[in-house]
Amino acid sequence: LGFDERVFNVEQPRTPYDPGSDGAEFTFLYVGGTIERKGIDILMRAFLEEFRRSDTVRIIVKDSGTKHVDI
Numbered sequence: 251l252g253f254d255e256r257v258f259n260v261e262q263p264r265t266p267y268d269p270g271s272d273g274a275e276f277t278f279l280y281v282g283g284t285i286e287r288k289g290i291d292i293l294m295r296a297f298l299e300e301f302r303r304s305d306t307v308r309i310i311v312k313d314s315g316t317k318h319v320d321i
Contacts, residue, residue, distance in 0.1 A: 275306040284313045 278297065284290040290311075301307050 272308065273306055274308040276308075278307065278309040279312070280309065281312040282314060284311065 280290070280293060282288055282290075297309050
């Protein structure tokens, strides 16, 4: 594992991110695989049961680890 210096470079300009741009007061961040055995289904069900469209929360899902290597 490593990183691509062309992408993750302190010299590159940062992408602006305004956490309040959509009116959300709280952001949940999930970083991981979006496959059932990782619990993404449980996470999404819990989030949707707890919050409504009118609530000032959001969830950001950073998907990773969903592909496998064929040997």
